[in-house]
Amino acid sequence: MSHLAHANARKQTAVQTDELITANGVSVVLGNQLILQNIDLSIPQGSFVSLIGPSGCGKSTLLKVLAGLVTPTSGSVSIAGLSATEAARRRMIGLVFQDANLLPWKNAVDNASMLLSIANRSLSRAELQARGQEMLELVGLGDASNKYPHELSGGMRQRVAIARALALDPAVLLMDEPFGALDAITRDSMGQSLLEIWQRTGKTIVLVTHSIDEAVHLSNHVHVLGIRPGRITESMDIDLPYPRDLSVAEDPEFVKQAVHLRMLLRASHQPGGAS
C-alpha cells in the first residue's frame, strides 16, 4: 500500500490553490468546424471536477486535449508545468472511457496492469501482477483477479478499467462518461466507490458526465459547457461536505445545488454566438 501512503502525503502537502491543470484559451478546429472555443480552465490539485454539457458540445474533445491526444489549434494546456503530451509521456494521465475496453484474452489482473506494462517496460511480470492485484483491491475487486472480462458484470469491468488507469499512478484521472453504460443502481454504487478511491488516493479527477445528480454528488467543482461552439458557459462550486454518501441526495442543500446546475445546463443548450 506504499503508493497510497505516498499519494496521501502528496495530497496533504498540496496547497488547495495549487493548480494541477490549466488550460489557456484552448480552441480546437476539426475539419473546418470550431469544436472548442477559447477554453480557460484551472483544475486544483486533488480536486474532483465534473464537466457537464449537452451531447456533441465537445466534452470528449476537451478531455482528449487534456490527455495530450488532441493538439489544440490555439491556446495551451499545462499539467504540473508540463505540456499535455509530455505529461502523458510521463504517465501522469490515467484515462477511463465509457467502454471498459478490457482485453478479452487477459484476466482481471493482467488487464489492470496492461497499460503499466507498456508505460514502464522495466517492471517484471511479478511486479506487474502485484501492482495489478493491489489496484484491483483498491477498486474492490481483489478476489476477481483471475476472472476474464466475460465473467465480469459491466460495473466490475469498469472497475477493472479504473484499476488499469490507477496502476499508472497518474497525477490526474480523466474519465469520459465512465458510468454512462451502467444501470442506475450500479451507477450509484460506482460513484460512491469512485469517491472513496478519490479520498484514499488523493488523485485529481476530471469527470465528464451527463448526469446532474452524479456531478453534484461527486464533485467539488462543476464546469458547464455550451454547444456550438463548445465553450465553458458557467462554473459552480458544490458546497457539500465530504465524505458524501448516497443519502446526500436527500439533503436539501444537494437539491438546491442540483436545481441550480439544471438551470445553468438548460441555459447552455442554446447555441451561442461567436465572440
Add this chain to the structure above:
Amino acid sequence: MTDQPVTYSADSRLASIWSAAAASWLPPITLILAIVVAWEAAVRIFSISSFIIPAPTEVAKSLVAQWDTLMQATLVTAGEILFGFVVSVVVGIAIALIIVRFDWLGRALYPLVVLFQNVPKVALAPIFILWFGYGLAPKIGLILVIAFFPVTLSMLAGMKSVDHSLLLLMNSVGASRTQILFRILVPHSLPSLMAGTKIAATLSVIGAIVGEFAGASDGLGYIIQFASTQLDTALVFAALLLVSVLGVAFYYAAEILERIVVPWRPKFNDA
C-alpha cells in the same frame, strides 16, 4: 468393452451424451440414408445406365475394388491441400500485417489485393502448369491465389474492429505501433481471422482439385478426370465421395485449430 462394472451415474451420463448426439446427428443421417435409398431405387426402377448415374452400390463396389489406388490418390491430394492451406494462411497473415503496419505500403498494396481478387483464379491453373510443370508447385500456387484472400481480409476486418478508445488508451501511454499491433490488433483479430481460415480450408480443397484437373499424374482430381474419359462414372463418384470427406475433415481441423487459437471465447472459458 470394459470388464469393470459400470456405475449407474456413469451409465446415465453416457446415455445423456448419446441422446444429445443422437438428437443432432439423427436428422442429417436419416436424410442421407433416405436419399441413398431413393437414389438406388430410382436407378433400378428406371434402369439408368451406370455411366450416366451409377447406383450407390456401384459406387461402393468401385470404392472397394479401387481402394488402394484411391487411398494413394487421397494422400497425394491431402498433402497438396495441407501444404497449400498452410502457405495461404501464412502469406495471408503476412499481407494483412504489412498492410496494417506500414502505411504507405499498405495503401499501395490493398487496392492491388482487391483487384487481384477479381481475377478468375481458376483460369490461372493452365498458366501455372505451364510455368511450374505437373508436380506439387502449381497446385500450391493455385491454392495460394485462391485461398489467401479470405485470410487477409478477415484479419484486416478483425483488426479494424478494435474500439477506437482502446487505441487512445494505448497512445496515452506512448505505445509504439509495433506494440499496438502485436499486443492489441493481432490478438483482437484472431476470432475473425479464424473464420477466414475456415473459408481458406474449404477453398484449398477446391484449389487442389482444380490444379489436378489442369494437369496432374496423381491425386483425386486426376482420377476423376481419368475415370470420366473411361466412362467409369462409378469411380468418378467414389473419388468425389473421398474429396468430400477430405473437405469435411479439413473444415473440422480448422475448427479445432480455432478452439486452440481463440481459447478466450466464452464457451471455452474453463480451459
